Amino acid sequence: MAKVLILDHSKSVRNILRERLEYEGFSAEAVEDEATASDMCEKVPFDLIISDTGCKVPDAGIPFIALSADASVDSAVEAVRNGAQDFLTKPIDMNRLMQSIHRTIENPAPAPAAPAPVVRRSRRARPAEAEHIIGISPEIEHVRQLIDKVAPCEARVLITGENGTGKELVARWLHAKSSRAAAPFVEVNCAAIPSELIESELFGHERGAFTSAIKQRKGKFEQADGGTLFMDEIGDMSLAAQAKVLRALQESRISRVGGDKEIEVDVRVIAATNKNLREEIKKGNFREDLYHRIGVIVVRVPALREHAADIPTLVDHFVRTISAEYGARPKPVDPAALEALRQMPWTGNIRELRNVVERLIVLSGERITARDVKEYY
Template identity: 45%
Template sequence: MSASILVVDDEEAILSSLSSILQDEGYEVATAKTGGEALKIFTMDPPDLMILDIWMPEMDGLETLRRVRELVPTAQVMMMSGHGSIETAVKAIKLGAYDYIEKPLSLENVTLRVKHALEQYRLEEENRSLRTKVQRKFELVGQSAAMQQLRQLIETAGPTNSRVLIGGENGTGKELVARAIHLQSARGDRPFVAVNCAAIPETLIESELFGHEKGSFSGATSMKRGQFEQADGGTLFLDEIGDMSLSTQAKVLRALQEQQFTRVGGTKLMKVDVRVLAASNKDLFKEIDKGAFREDLYYRLNVVPIEVPPLRERREDIPLLIRHFLRVHAEEQGLRMKEITPEAMHVFQQYEWPGNIRELRNLIERLMIMVPGSVIDTHQAAMSLQGRQPAGGAAASSIPASMPSANPVLSQTFDSLRDARNAFEKDYIGRKLREHHWNISRTAEDLKIERSHLHRKIKLLDVEMRPES
């Protein structure tokens, strides 16, 4: 689709010549003789680029630019003038203009600068789209009383520089809370560095946090900056802090107290400005009693305590979360978003979700891949929970006894998306073959693939062929 350009000038000759030039370059061009006309066009259908004359009667170009940017803050605008001055150009740029060109217009110059302006607009649109996707991925979803209280705590703690200790069960979204706190702070545009303390071997945790000098230990072939340095000016999130050894805890405590440290094998003091947020699914008071966690570090971290509620305590948020994950997975995998029936939603709301939001997200991803058709029904929802152990058996009691046998693929666990897709394809091709009484030609026609492609799939996926006698 070609880019759209709006040319605004009170001179008919300029409108005519610029329109012809730009249309020859393949752009869709609209014109306006006044700032008022331009504003009406922006209200109805904003173009990708506006070329705007400064000197016009009634409403001049600078005022038009100001109003356009109020309507569409991301509008890409090039100013042009035959009576320009440096002062006017500077004022236009300050008001948000991308470029400034002088009349008389040069054909080659105009087309080149239009190309650059549209390329810049495209890049900015891509950045905005990517930023929106990232923000959606880390969005805190839910309107329950528990979530509203959590958001209030985040809004209170975020703008401060205080350390926050986030508690909650596995899978409740403690990192999402940490990211939300970071974005609410004055450090929001600086680095957010997350470290899972439980996932790093004890022998490497100190090097991971504080970095190391070349040759400081076997395998240290070059200098490495640690996570404290990488988070300088921003936020460092220490997840599963309760799994950190006592010796590492002592070094973290010192780094928090002094805002400085030395790399492993080094002698130079490294000074940093880092806000530390920490999280744990363990009861740290019990860990302190057992001698596994330092009490002084606990109080250093626990300036502002935040507890993230488990999913079973905010069941009213489950429909919102499910629709959110359906949309996110559809976008990430290039799939069509599926619908979910009210009865299927009820099945999910009755389940206890011991794995919390992480379990729900993974299950929705599996259903997006495995369920044929555009609707997830009660049967598929119930079978996806089969074999799981909900507290109190709530989910099991919601499965109708009269329900026919389901696709067993839905209740399996896979190591990767590729394994899941292969399992679904194998099951789906097998069912289609049975429907067509093992006739390869009719099955291939139904699947809308070539016979040779179907033969390859049967061999590759090891689909069992059992022709009826």
């Protein structure tokens, strides 16, 4: 039974939250001040704290959800900057709160490490687990809800969206929240592999199958056996390769190039594309039967311009993570600079935003200003 601490100056809010949490099967404690909360955290191993933003959360390494009567973007950014896993506004939407609680308890952010000498890490170093999906907008919350619903089942998923929207991150969370989470997550970029090599890449090959095949090699389907195969940019795959993939999905069997033996594989396929596959079908570039095989569930990732309200939160996240990669102190970002960033078109979406933030960190002065944004965008 998960243990939750409620920290709020309002008695009515404490009582309502405590009653609902106990009804949902949680063990809940409610306190009205920071001192009592700190004492409680020393005695009880809480899994989560729900706190009003007017209260100071105990520095106990416990994930927390922030509640606030102020629905402004600045309040949300400040809460996330202070370490909140999520930010919800009052009056409280209980269904959304319960979703947030389950998500936070099941996937807590790692507790801050003890202070240590600054070590410059290799840039672009990435953690093994999936990064958090950043954003508090309804559009991003909808994506999170779809992930929570779809991940536990075995249905194949097609993720659609423009370049740079975060389709791979969605795929990683679908895997991380599934029963296959302990098994391999294998990805293949179908657009980056020449058409003559895609079959070998996906299904492997036997020694001597072609001139450069000097030894047997397992393909992506075999490597992902028991886990998840993420086929990125599947819309760029040749029709010949599409036919082989269709057969593999229909029969759960593959044959290596140059081999006669059929190999059983247990793979959940998640595909992604930035193309409109229905239009590609009309043009004769994509097989309709394969589309229906991979598109049992379709998850659309919105373009950044569709959830521009998340830009301040994303900027804050990127400033902190990129600064950590450089071993530098995060630079303050002026409100006017955030507003300037919100007005940009972002045709490259979140990937472009990250690149711009990194450029601003490198080229700006002590703080990031609106003038910096205008000059270095």
